[in-house]
Amino acid sequence: MRFWSGLSLVVLIFLGSISCQDDQEIKRQRYITEGILIYKNTCANCHQNKGQGLASLYPPIAGADYLTNKSDVICLIRYGHQGALVVNGKTYNRPMPAQPQLSDLEVAELTTYLYNEWGGETKVTDVKTVTPILQKCKHRE
Template sequence: MSWKLASCLIAVVAILFITACQSDENLEFKRYYSSGALVYQQHCQNCHGAGGEGLSALIPPLSDSIYLRKNLTALPCYIKNGLKGSITIKGKTFEDVMPANDLSPVEIAQVLTYIGNSFDNKLSTIDEQSVQKNLASCH
């Protein structure tokens, strides 16, 4: 057996080991995150931008980790029913209306996981169960 083939084999085995070692939690996160990226492109990106940068004082950026953390339980409601009234993001006031988005609970969980872990945000996985629970208590 040539050295090249042998080293290839070792590499493959190593990769298998690494993926096997990934926890279920991590896999769940990756599934939510990658599906969330697609939901984001289809439903959020036009307004909030590919980099979550928003648009001047019209549309808020999605990179205010403190706001996201504070409003974690209300975020599913904001996505599902839209958002009216004035909010403060990164010290700036935004007062325009966000339209409602007719997404399923799992899509909301996916897109929140994506947003919560992109644009310098670091939240954990936001799963379907917690979204469903929070949706039940929307105002």
């Protein structure tokens, strides 16, 4: 009797952890799907569909060393960037427009897409992580 109840507990925990992973995976797919749409509408003009950038005008996002600092990326998406910026040893110097219309959730979805597509990640950058970062951005008006 004790053996069976112990076993069913193990089975329950096992099933529970599977459905948790499923929830995470569904959330990740949802963030990425939204992120792709936002990217196509607001970013691809300059950075191009495959994130390869455009000549010396717009830096690449795919393979960019700039991705190592995720907080900088999150702030830059919302507040843009003025002045010179070095990506993979190459200097770019055109304004990146601010996107104040993007909600915290949209910034999170976009960041999740960028990092899953070009940053080697397979996880969500949750809006709960993004909001406090956005509140601390240096270039915030």
